[in-house]
Amino acid sequence: MLQIVPMAEKTEEAALLAKTEGAPDNGRVLVMTDGEETLGYVVVALEDDTLVFYGFSVSGQTDFTKAKPDPMTTFVLDTLMRSAASFGETNGMNHIRTAFPDFFDFFKQRGFTVAEDHAEAPMSLIVHYE
Numbered sequence: 001m002l003q004i005v006p007m008a009e010k011t012e013e014a015a016l017l018a019k020t021e022g023a024p025d026n027g028r029v030l031v032m033t034d035g036e037e038t039l040g041y042v043v044v045a046l047e048d049d050t051l052v053f054y055g056f057s058v059s060g061q062t063d064f065t066k067a068k069p070d071p072m073t074t075f076v077l078d079t080l081m082r083s084a085a086s087f088g089e090t091n092g093m094n095h096i097r098t099a100f101p102d103f104f105d106f107f108k109q110r111g112f113t114v115a116e117d118h119a120e121a122p123m124s125l126i127v128h129y130e
Contacts, residue, residue, distance in 0.1 A: 004032045004083040007041070016043060022099045023054040030084055032076060042080040044088070050095040051088025051123070056080060064103040077106065085126035096121050 007013040007029040017023045020043045027045040031038060040058035044051055055062055058069075058076045069077060085096055097120040102108055107119035110126075 002032065002034050002039075002079070004030055004080065006087075007031050016041070020055040027054060028087070030080065030087060032080055032083070040076045040080055042084045044084050046088065046091050046093060049093055050097050051084065051091075051093040053081070053084065053096070053098045053100075055100070064106070065101075068104045069106070074106070078110075081110070082126055085123060089123050089127040094123050096123060096126065 007016070013029045014025070016029050017025060017027045020027075023043050024045050024047075027043055029041050029043050031041045033039060040056065042056050043054040045054065046052075056064065056077055058073045058080075061073070064073075064077070088096065096112075098107065098112075098118045101117055102112070102114045102119045105114075107121075108114045110121075112119040112121040112125070
């Protein structure tokens, strides 16, 4: 069963925050698991009214700029991005921004506005109410 939850182990979370470029100490790490297996994580922070993505990890890979992600990696990245957006919306965030450039049009294909050094979107692009 797939789950995405905030990392419970605070020491491990602090270590991941410390090694993720630009991530603040008060950031959060959301982890995607399938049973006991960790599939990936996303490092985010709530800043003013914006959810900021600082980094992703899928199967230990944290740099997605060197080669286009394969379909499974893309699925995990997309699921992490959408779950993090729900986390941000639940915490009152109205916008989403990355702290890094888009890679292989991942964010652009999902409707984000892409600049040279980041991508951004209104929260409503990802989180919809009906």
